[in-house]
Amino acid sequence: MDIFSVISLAGGIAMFLYGMSIMGSGLEKLAGGQMEGVLRRLTSSTLMAVLSGAVLTGLIQSSAATTVIVIGLVNSGIMQLTQAIGVIMGANIGTTITGQILRLGDMEGGGVLLRLLKPTTIAPVVMFIGAILFVFLKAPKKRNIGQILMGFGILFTGMAAMETAVEPLRESPLFLELFSKLQNPLMGILAGALVTVAIQSSSASVGILQALSTTGAVTWGSAIPIILGQNIGTCSTPLIASIGASKGAKRAAVVHLYFNLIGTAVFMAVIYGIKYIVGIPFWEAAMNRGDIADFHTLFNVVTTCCFIPFTKVLAKLATLTIPDAGSEKQNLGMPILDERLFNSPAMAIQQARSAVVTMANNARANYGESVGLLFSHDQEKIAEVNAREQIIDRLEYYISNYLVKASDHELSEADSHNASDLFSFITEFERIGDYSINVVERSGEIFDKEIRFSDSAKNELLVLDSAIREIVDLAVDAFSQNDIKLAARVEPLEETIDTMCEMLHSRHIERLKAGTCAIENGVVFLEILTNLERIADHCSNIAARLIGSESNDTEFDAHELRRRLHDGHVPDYNITLAQYEKKYLPAIEGESA
8 A cells, every 4th residue: 555545545534524524514404403402302211312312313423423412401401411311322323324324335236226326326426416406506405405415425435535545455464464453352442442532433433444344354353342442432522522511411421431331341241252152153254334334233222222221320320420519509590501512503502592591581580570679679579680680681691602602603594593583582681671670770769769659650550560561471482482473462462552651651741740740759650661661662572573583584674564563454463452452451541530
């Protein structure tokens, strides 16, 4: 094997790794941000967690990447360790899909159909079709499919280049001697682990071994320890990723290591026990690509089946390895946004959205206390409100920075749009929190100046408060659940609130003119009214943006939507508006009587 073969081999490995990377990236983009939701819904049982881990890894073509995502979710508090264990075991099965695809290169036969289906024939065709979809079409889904097809083609082109480059090794005594030495179990495991650590992917290292198998030097005796070592080597990425993470995240990485270490030890004991007791007749026989793929799959499937009943034992072992520290406490008010998830930008955006939901619920909780504090001035509740406001402000800064960093990574068009929307939602919820604090601050002013509202003014505020509570609930729930039907109810209620505020404003001005209300009292009342009306306005903005995001209209105009609705040209809107006017306006009008 001369220098030119080495160069060809390096180029083949590079194409193989790049093809695998862009194929996985395209598959992930096609899945969008749904992976986190799938993982969270399908990890209620160990069996379902294993299945979801296998599917996710099949999509992104890397068990290490899946485990890093799981570590991020555990670190964020989204997933528990017991759920993560099932996903990690499934990831080890999913990573074998690449090897099974690569075995197609072993298809034999001279028929036209078989020749067309062989990877060496179909890869250029698939790559060409993918390039057309990716370069000339604008639709994100079609471009993602094009990226997947290009990755598939590049992967097999790289595989073919590796096979051509290693062909001279068939006659190399040094190479044959090297593989004979790798029949030493410890040497084989170490070699497989080191190669996988170097390229950070067991799927890729198995693919390289499959390419080497074409030389005929890869025997069962030398390949088995290497494959087992490759499964251990893939644990390096999650272990590195867990540095600086929470104890739960570190335990998830350790579980991945224990799974492969214990599985390797058991397999080695059984296989070498059989070899030395009764012998294995095909031990010195050459393995082909299909044999390597099958053994890789067999190891992971059997190990997973053996471990499924013992997930709690694995969790206990990880807990003993990474024990709890008595002083460690998690701030439950501040969700952890893990930058490890930037390897899966769609999931990072989903995590940011979950944090915005936390922010929204804090803003809702603060508004829920605000009007009541005008009349009670409860210092303990005021302290709670101020503490939540600090969390809201920190979340605004924290999530915004996270989204900026996420945007520096390769985002799909849909994820980029979602990130842009989240910036707007952050602002809206932060402003709801600010106006709620403004109302609470009026409580201090009322208490310090001993201001007393008339029974009529107090009852008017309580009726308006009921309407504002409802619109805040609608906006927060619509955002949290991504429910457009709830969002559609916000604008008619906001118009009703505007009508109520106009009535209360005019009525209070009349009281000021008539001298039945002190000037100082009137100013405070009107300030409260203004803050409540602005909270409703921000709820309207949230609902309009949700409706716009679902419309898929790049020219969507929220102001135009409101104009059409208020002009009375939308029947459903008019019905809902009438319902809210019937619910709230009579209570306001009753106060004037």
